[in-house]
Amino acid sequence: MVPHLTTALTGPLLALESRFLERQTDIEQWFRAQWLEHSPPFYASVDLRNAGFKLAPVDTNLFPGGFNNLNAEFLPLCVQATMTAVEKLCPEARNLLLVPENHTRNQFYLRNVARLAQILKLAGLNVRIGSLIPDLAGPTVLDLGDGHSLTLEPLIRLPGGRRIGVEGFDPCAILLNNDLSAGVPELLQNVNEQTFIPPLHAGWTTRRKSQHFDAYSEVARSFSSVMDIDPWLLDPLYDVCNDINFQERSGEECLATRVGALLARIREKYAQHGVDHEPFVIVKADAGTYGMGIMTVRDPSEVVGLNRKQRNKMAVVKEGLEVSSVLIQEGVPTFESVDGGAAEPVVYMMDRYVVGGFYRVHGERGIDENLNAPGMHFKPLAFESCCSMPDPGCAPDAAPNRFYAYGVVARLALLAASLELERGAPLDATAEALEAELRG
Amino acid sequence: MVPHLTTALTGPLLALESRFLERQTDIEQWFRAQWLEHSPPFYASVDLRNAGFKLAPVDTNLFPGGFNNLNAEFLPLCVQATMTAVEKLCPEARNLLLVPENHTRNQFYLRNVARLAQILKLAGLNVRIGSLIPDLAGPTVLDLGDGHSLTLEPLIRLPGGRRIGVEGFDPCAILLNNDLSAGVPELLQNVNEQTFIPPLHAGWTTRRKSQHFDAYSEVARSFSSVMDIDPWLLDPLYDVCNDINFQERSGEECLATRVGALLARIREKYAQHGVDHEPFVIVKADAGTYGMGIMTVRDPSEVVGLNRKQRNKMAVVKEGLEVSSVLIQEGVPTFESVDGGAAEPVVYMMDRYVVGGFYRVHGERGIDENLNAPGMHFKPLAFESCCSMPDPGCAPDAAPNRFYAYGVVARLALLAASLELERGAPLDATAEALEAELRG
Numbered sequence A, B: 001m002v003p004h005l006t007t008a009l010t011g012p013l014l015a016l017e018s019r020f021l022e023r024q025t026d027i028e029q030w031f032r033a034q035w036l037e038h039s040p041p042f043y044a045s046v047d048l049r050n051a052g053f054k055l056a057p058v059d060t061n062l063f064p065g066g067f068n069n070l071n072a073e074f075l076p077l078c079v080q081a082t083m084t085a086v087e088k089l090c091p092e093a094r095n096l097l098l099v100p101e102n103h104t105r106n107q108f109y110l111r112n113v114a115r116l117a118q119i120l121k122l123a124g125l126n127v128r129i130g131s132l133i134p135d136l137a138g139p140t141v142l143d144l145g146d147g148h149s150l151t152l153e154p155l156i157r158l159p160g161g162r163r164i165g166v167e168g169f170d171p172c173a174i175l176l177n178n179d180l181s182a183g184v185p186e187l188l189q190n191v192n193e194q195t196f197i198p199p200l201h202a203g204w205t206t207r208r209k210s211q212h213f214d215a216y217s218e219v220a221r222s223f224s225s226v227m228d229i230d231p232w233l234l235d236p237l238y239d240v241c242n243d244i245n246f247q248e249r250s251g252e253e254c255l256a257t258r259v260g261a262l263l264a265r266i267r268e269k270y271a272q273h274g275v276d277h278e279p280f281v282i283v284k285a286d287a288g289t290y291g292m293g294i295m296t297v298r299d300p301s302e303v304v305g306l307n308r309k310q311r312n313k314m315a316v317v318k319e320g321l322e323v324s325s326v327l328i329q330e331g332v333p334t335f336e337s338v339d340g341g342a343a344e345p346v347v348y349m350m351d352r353y354v355v356g357g358f359y360r361v362h363g364e365r366g367i368d369e370n371l372n373a374p375g376m377h378f379k380p381l382a383f384e385s386c387c388s389m390p391d392p393g394c395a396p397d398a399a400p401n402r403f404y405a406y407g408v409v410a411r412l413a414l415l416a417a418s419l420e421l422e423r424g425a426p427l428d429a430t431a432e433a434l435e436a437e438l439r440g
Helices: A015-022 A024-037 A072-089 A107-122 A209-227 A252-273 A308-315 A399-424 A427-439 B015-022 B024-037 B072-089 B107-122 B209-227 B252-273 B308-315 B399-424 B427-439
Strands: A043-050 A055-061 A095-100 A126-131 A140-143 A149-154 A173-177 A195-197 A238-241 A281-285 A294-297 A326-330 A341-350 A353-362 A379-382 B043-050 B055-061 B095-100 B126-131 B140-143 B149-154 B173-177 B195-197 B238-241 B281-285 B294-297 B326-330 B341-350 B353-362 B379-382
Touching: A015 A024, A015 A399, A024 A209, A024 A399, A024 B072, A024 B107, A043 A399, A055 A209, A055 A399, A072 A107, A072 A341, A072 A353, A072 B024, A072 B072, A095 A107, A107 A126, A107 A149, A107 A173, A107 B024, A209 A238, A209 A326, A209 A399, A238 A252, A252 A281, A252 A326, A294 A308, A341 A399, A353 A399, B015 B024, B015 B399, B024 B209, B024 B399, B043 B399, B055 B209, B055 B399, B072 B107, B072 B341, B072 B353, B095 B107, B107 B126, B107 B149, B107 B173, B209 B238, B209 B326, B209 B399, B238 B252, B252 B281, B252 B326, B294 B308, B341 B399, B353 B399
Parallel strands: A095 A126, A095 A173, A126 A149, A173 A195, B095 B126, B095 B173, B126 B149, B173 B195
Antiparallel strands: A043 A055, A043 A341, A140 A149, A238 A326, A281 A294, A281 A326, A341 A353, A353 A379, B043 B055, B043 B341, B140 B149, B238 B326, B281 B294, B281 B326, B341 B353, B353 B379
16 A cells, blocks of 8 residues: 655646636536547546646556556545446446456556456456466466465456356456557457457557547647637647658658757747746657657757667567657656656546546656656655545645646546547447447 | 544444455445436435344435535545536536525534535536525525635526526526425426426425335345345334324324334344344334434333323424324334444435445434434544445454445435335326437
8 A cells, every 4th residue: 555645746836727726617517528429448547747837648548557556545436436437338247357468577567457356346346367478377376465466367268269258257348457569369359249448449559649649639729728728738749750660770860850840849839938948859659658669859869870779779669569650749847756756647547537646756767758667666656635626725736736637637638548549449340339329 | 524533333243244245246236237227316315223133224315414524535436426426417517506404503504515515516516505595685605613604595586487596597407405394495396497406306295204115125125135135134124104193192093003013023023033122113204304203112102192292292393394194113223332322324325326424423312212303412423434445354344344334235225215216206207207218
């Protein structure tokens, strides 16, 4: 369990927070109207950056790990949100199969799986863990290092071949906590009778960060027009470079040109808003996760003539997925710190509800660097209060109000993910949904 | 805010709690299936009695006061549940009118109204308080005695005459926190364009406790068959006496006969379950609230030849509503105490979710007496943990597990209230609902 600690409230007061506080009722109404049109993903986590002059999402994870990092006091919110989500997605479900990532040596990740299983069980589901590890011989008990253990079972085709599950367990729904970076395994293909949550096309085989941020820009514009603010305050500028091959050194010039153009656009925005800060961009794989293939760039020359080590770092992401397309994203410095370490908030949502969050704190990284990279030992610091209880009687940067602002921006990213998944749905699924709608 | 205090866990270990713990997933699935068929009321509170050998609801309030007594830490659960409920009942609602009781001198009650208004606002509604007080001249600010105030405004017909609201505020929905003991005021009649939550027929003008407990017995039987337990463990026996007039002393014999018969049935159940306790019944008005018109009866002779004071006490309930029908309910002794005072749990629900609860503690009342009567200064003691996080790793009577059991039984009463409201719906409303269903 994460202890109660003070939060990282050292950033300058954010005018946005005051605006959100004044317009809280309008904001909730706006979201309610959006959710009448769009279905939120079952769960998501959003990495935010609070620059003081700007508060923006930089990554939206549709297979969130880290539920074990949330304040245990807000678990009831997770359970309640799960009940709501299950009721909509698969109300008659009794059995649910949770499919985790394959890394069995990461106890932190395994504790996340255990926490998720606990939440699902409390919401009234029989839960078993179905693993995609190819050589898993049978049920395997893993020690979580906290006095508890977790049992993985090999995921199999059930007799008949049309359904999947684990030995003696036929699930109605399959909750993916595996981002499918290695592609959709054959075991999960052509399974039509069971519900995948989220749908398979949410995986990194098909997902593109640029599509997410396309949708996010649209959402941010719409929201900002209601709030009467510049959408840039919530939205990182970005561009995409589609034909890059780091190993073969092709596409470097194109990347450098686009980096230069984006830096110029950021400089212009900084001037417009009176921000005295040196712009930077983050170059990262358009598909993929785990903070691999990420670099901080302050000048276009930095992406030309990379050395072997840099090229290797950028060329592949998790599961050896090759990088051929990169997102060039406005870098948002983090002006929050905990005990001298740079900190970025990560907000967790289930269904449309913010259920908690934590700070990713890293003592040895700068305010313009990625805090979520392999081998990084960030320290999680659970939010001390929830994100749905703004208090107009307190200062805009008091914990409940700052967390509320985080929850608002994270929900904008959640809404963007809904749009992204709608648009990315395979044609037959779209046709089915349309047909269902016509049937009423 | 209610301080964290220890809970009243002095009762004997309840076999029920162990059963609920073992079958937690089944229980949640059972409820989920029920809520596919029935709509929960927007909110409700349920008074429970834990006798050690039996855990049963004794009163279900569809216009709950006392939200101010809940543990403030669980307010986010209320906000989240309210969001879910609003989405179903009136997703496009922006403006909501909260109609409270008329007692402006009860600061505890006013704090409940303020707390409710806060929850609704956080869920994204513009809230104003529309009062039915006949002589309220204009907006009236009431001091809550806790540094806050509450503004009541006269409830009016809006221009056009078909809608109600307060000056300059046209609500989409009207949340009643007034139990309509005095009948449905003319101001609230023939309002067809706005949604009443709960519906007007939930008021004491039409509601009967006996109908609630009819529905409850049905629910308890169905649930008990799944749990494989005797429904009596959850369900207080009862009977009704319909033609009583305490002032005219008519019907006393009939009442005495039925009291005697019920005491005999309880004695039989006690023998069957090996309970060594003297049975008693509670006689209370079939319509009405606030613990008026309630007596504890251990022998039929006690209801014959009542003296003037006793007759006056039983003849009328709140708002002078005359008692012509009484519920005779098996008395369930409370075996919980806090600091030597008898204590009974009160569980709060919004939509289908348990959102908190508190103990009603009364130092001067016995374990077989009503703890909620006018002039009674009970001490509220907020539940220290929520009701949705049972922990199989703890003893069945550990706080999270006991509160879970309370939440289960309270939800059975909530489901009974749903059935009761469905069945009590005026014919035209039923026809409309049917039509809407056919339309899809």
